[in-house]
Amino acid sequence: MSGLVDALLIVLVAVVVTARQFRARRIDSERRWWLLPAVLLVLALREPGLLDVHHHTASVLLLGAELLVSLATGAGWAWTTRLWAERDGTVWSSGSAASLAVWAVGIGLRAGLFAVGAATGVHQDSSAVLLGLAGTLLVRAGILAWRGQSLRPAVTPSGAYGDGTAWSVGRERL
Template sequence: MSGLVNALAILAVVALVIVRQFRAQQISADKRWWVLPAVLGFIALREPGVIDAHHQAEAVLLLGTELLIGLATGAGWAWTTRVWAAPDGSVWGKGTKASVAVWVVGIGLRVGLFGVGSLLGVHQDTTAMVLVALAATLLVRSGVLAWRSRTLHPASLQSAAYGDGVPGTPWKERA
């Protein structure tokens, strides 16, 4: 029963993450962006069924591939996120249509990887595998967005308009 509960909890977290990416959200510039992915990775890797004892080499290869897919999905998600600085200096981000494509490809690759593991007869703890991939995805996304947010400069409250700084003709009184 706990496997079903874990799977439902992971599905709920993934759904929440995907839905939230299409709303503008403030990107935090704090130095703890790596904590949540680290906790998820620790929880996933402490599970006893991560590596199949009868197919260790194949299980490690599948886990490594899952990590690579997670890293690529996180990088793609971060680079397809629209990032901007508000006039008050806060940095905001919002997912784009390209972000949807990154998620669809990432999920498709994971499903295909699960199928390959099943064909090879490798017992796969899907809860741990999904947590590992989610941790890698969030780690890379958070890191890239934190890096991108530091390169932005806030828009000034009185932003320059066309013609600003160009001396105009003096005012003339007409009779």
């Protein structure tokens, strides 16, 4: 993919995810919460420019730092998201001001890592950003699904045998 397409994809995913975090959303652990991060991971890993061949060690260190920041951002984002359960057992989530702060700090740290790479002459491709975004979304979705399971009742209440059946109170026959 070209750099422009990668940049547009990154901006689109970031805008959609950020906008959706402040709306109340139902958490469904049966849903494929890992699908979007998996697609972003495949897109990131299929491009050849993930590591700079001229600065291999520095490139690996910057990519590792990017991944650590991404995973920490995803975990912080998930733990600052409000969760609640409705009476019917559905679990809902909504981002908080702390979630927005975690997101902003994560973006700031990533920008700082990019600046360090640019100052040291390490070529950085958008694949690293896609990989980091995939890690952030995967960790966040996984932690939210895990946290949501603890709010659901273990067994859904069901009626007793015969509930809702009209019973005749007439005489019994032998």
